[in-house]
Amino acid sequence: MRNILLVSRYPEVFAVFTKSCARGAGIFSCSSLVEALKTLNSHRCEFLFIDMEILQHTALTNASGYKAVLQPFWLQSPSLEIVVMTSQEMLQEAVSTVKQGASDYIMYPVLADEIRLIINNLKDCQQVQSELDYLRDQFWDRDAAPFIQTECLAMNKVLEDVRAVAPTKSTVLLTGETGTGKGVLAGLIHKHSNRRNEPFINVHCGAIPDTLLESELFGHEKGAFTGAIKKKQGRFEVANNGTIFLDEIGTITPAAQIKLLQVLQEGLFQRIGSEQDTRVNVRVIAATNDDLKQLCEEKRFRKDLYYRLNVFPIELPPLRDRKEDIPGLTEGFIRRFNLLYAKEIVDIHPQAIDAFLKYSWPGNIRELENIIERSCIIERSSILLPDSFPAELFVHDDTLTRIQMDTMLPLAEVRRRGIEEIERCYLKEVLSSNKGKINRSAEAAGVSTRQLHKLMKKYGLRREEFKR
Numbered sequence: 001m002r003n004i005l006l007v008s009r010y011p012e013v014f015a016v017f018t019k020s021c022a023r024g025a026g027i028f029s030c031s032s033l034v035e036a037l038k039t040l041n042s043h044r045c046e047f048l049f050i051d052m053e054i055l056q057h058t059a060l061t062n063a064s065g066y067k068a069v070l071q072p073f074w075l076q077s078p079s080l081e082i083v084v085m086t087s088q089e090m091l092q093e094a095v096s097t098v099k100q101g102a103s104d105y106i107m108y109p110v111l112a113d114e115i116r117l118i119i120n121n122l123k124d125c126q127q128v129q130s131e132l133d134y135l136r137d138q139f140w141d142r143d144a145a146p147f148i149q150t151e152c153l154a155m156n157k158v159l160e161d162v163r164a165v166a167p168t169k170s171t172v173l174l175t176g177e178t179g180t181g182k183g184v185l186a187g188l189i190h191k192h193s194n195r196r197n198e199p200f201i202n203v204h205c206g207a208i209p210d211t212l213l214e215s216e217l218f219g220h221e222k223g224a225f226t227g228a229i230k231k232k233q234g235r236f237e238v239a240n241n242g243t244i245f246l247d248e249i250g251t252i253t254p255a256a257q258i259k260l261l262q263v264l265q266e267g268l269f270q271r272i273g274s275e276q277d278t279r280v281n282v283r284v285i286a287a288t289n290d291d292l293k294q295l296c297e298e299k300r301f302r303k304d305l306y307y308r309l310n311v312f313p314i315e316l317p318p319l320r321d322r323k324e325d326i327p328g329l330t331e332g333f334i335r336r337f338n339l340l341y342a343k344e345i346v347d348i349h350p351q352a353i354d355a356f357l358k359y360s361w362p363g364n365i366r367e368l369e370n371i372i373e374r375s376c377i378i379e380r381s382s383i384l385l386p387d388s389f390p391a392e393l394f395v396h397d398d399t400l401t402r403i404q405m406d407t408m409l410p411l412a413e414v415r416r417r418g419i420e421e422i423e424r425c426y427l428k429e430v431l432s433s434n435k436g437k438i439n440r441s442a443e444a445a446g447v448s449t450r451q452l453h454k455l456m457k458k459y460g461l462r463r464e465e466f467k468r
Contacts, residue, residue: 003028003043004119007036007050008085013110017049020112033058033069040076047119048073049106052086052094067100074101075324078151081122085110149332152322158185158314165312166192171264173249173309174287176316179366182287185316186245189285198242201235206248213256215272224273234271236263236280243283249309250290250301257302264308284309291435319361319368326356326368333369334384337376345376348384355386355393362432424459428466431456436466 003026006017014029021027028043030036033054039045059069073080084105086094094105103122106114148159165172166189174182183202190200208216219234235244246252252260263269264284268277286309295301319326330353334345361367375388386394427445434440442452456462 003045003047005030005036005039005043005045005048007031007033007048007054009051009054013051013085016110016112017115020115037072037076040073040080045077046079046081047122048080048082049085049115050082052084052090052097052105055084055097056090056093065100066097066102070097070101075151079126081126083118083122149325149328150322151324151328152317154317155322155325158316161312161314162189162192165189165314167194169194169283171283171309171311172285173292173311173313174285174316175292175313176289177318177364178289179364180316180318181365182289182316183245183247185314186243186247186285186287190243190245190283193243193283195242195283199239200242201239201244202247203235203244204247206251210253213253214259217256218259218269219271219278221271221273224271228273231271234269236269236282237278239282240280241282243285246284246286248288249286250288250292250295254302257305261302261305261308264305291437294437319364323357327353329365329368330356330372333372334376337373341376343376343379344382345379345384346382349386351386352384352389352393355389359393360429360432420459423455424461427452427455427459427461431461431463431466434466436463438463 004017004021006014006027006029008014008029009031014027017027026043026045028039028045030039031054033050036048036050040048055066055069059066070082073082081103082101084094084097084102085108086105087108091105091107098105103125104118106118150156150159162185172186172189174185176182186202187200190196203217205213215228215232215234217234217236219232219237220228222228222231246260259269263280263282267279267281269280270277292301292306292310296303296306330348334348337343338345356368363370371389371393372384374390375384379385379388427441430441430445434444438449438452442449445452447455
């Protein structure tokens with residue numbers, strides 16, 4: 001029998017649990033969620049039984065859903081099984097908690113036999129899930145381990161999609177902000193495909209001048225243009241029978257879009273200066289941090305090409321939406337840079353980790369990696385201390401602490417300045433989340449586009465600053 005955490009205000013419920021549990025089992029009883037979190041921090045528990053009234057009261061007090069109330073428990077103990085204890089009157093609410101992540105519910109009055117039954121059922125489910133997780137982990141190559149270790153539900157869904165699509169020949173479109181790991185994911189798809197022993201060609205389309213893009217992708221014949229002194233194979237020919245990764249696909253020229261469409265439809269293209277078709281068998285993985293649908297509406301990207309690329313879309317979450325993974329990613333980067341720079345760093349200061357969790361990470365995983373690399377280079381001790389990190393990481397505390405409290409000013413003036421600071425920070429977050437798109441940002445903020453433009457002008461904000 002494993003440890004149980006019980007959240008209830010009724011002593012008789014605790015007595016029933018004591019009767020139901022076998023010798024050696026630990027039962028920790030609390031009357032509030034705050035106490036329960038403290039107990040969970042000091043004692044390892046596998047099951048949490050919680051009274052529905054306490055759960056509902058907390059959800060209503062915080063104006064949040066049940067999932068948000070339960071999230072701190074899962075963050076502290078990801079494998080925790082949560083069971084709701086409910087009366088008949090609150091049965092519908094209990095069902096709602098199960099839909100939002102709870103494992104199960106049990107009706108009052110709780111009986112010892114029912115407690116044992118539900119615990120045994122959950123233990124059986126854990127065993128089955130553990131076996132499935134083991135089998136799934138065998139899918140990944142060992143060198144993929146640092147990337148696939150995640151506590152984020154959205155990232156787990158991404159990895160499930162990769163596992164499903166990798167063995168196929170389907171075209172994959174990776175979307176997400178800069179630095180979220182689209183290139184790493186493309187490499188994983190290739191490594192776990194049937195083409196793993198064939199070439200993997202990485203092309204950063206945005207880094208190639210427009211005048212050279214067609215030649216780089218599809219090659220050219222000798223004399224096709226000034227400077228073409230010999231025949232050249234394009235990247236598609238080099239990638240034949242393998243995989244080509246086209247990063248920043250939204251930047252390619254209209255002419256290149258037409259040729260790429262032909263390759264995707266027929267597996268054919270013509271080198272520049274040639275009238276002869278070249279046939280290739282290449283799997284295409286494309287990536288973009290632009291909104292291709294928006295580019296299609298603006299006539300900057302072909303709709304038919306978009307539909308050909310969007311066969312299997314995978315969207316990578318930004319780092320700010322998977323902060324539970326930051327400690328694990330940090331440890332992985334420290335191990336890598338220890339080897340690279342012959343360091344012996346064993347840990348990171350808690351204050352630095354706390355700052356990481358509060359920071360918005362506009363550059364995502366790439367920014368985290370760069371910051372860890374810099375700190376590993378300059379750190380002289382065995383622990384990465386706050387002084388080794390950029391100062392801006394530690395200035396994103398609560399907005400109100402940044403407002404200058406001048407006691408010589410009247411309260412009304414301090415209040416006005418505080419509201420302006422909050423407005424400015426709020427607008428920056430909204431614009432950043434919507435990549436500078438005015439219509440979406442205005443809708444999210446609940447104001448008109450005209451009002452948003454006026455506020456942006458007031459605070460000196462330009463949409464171009466938030467496009468990426």
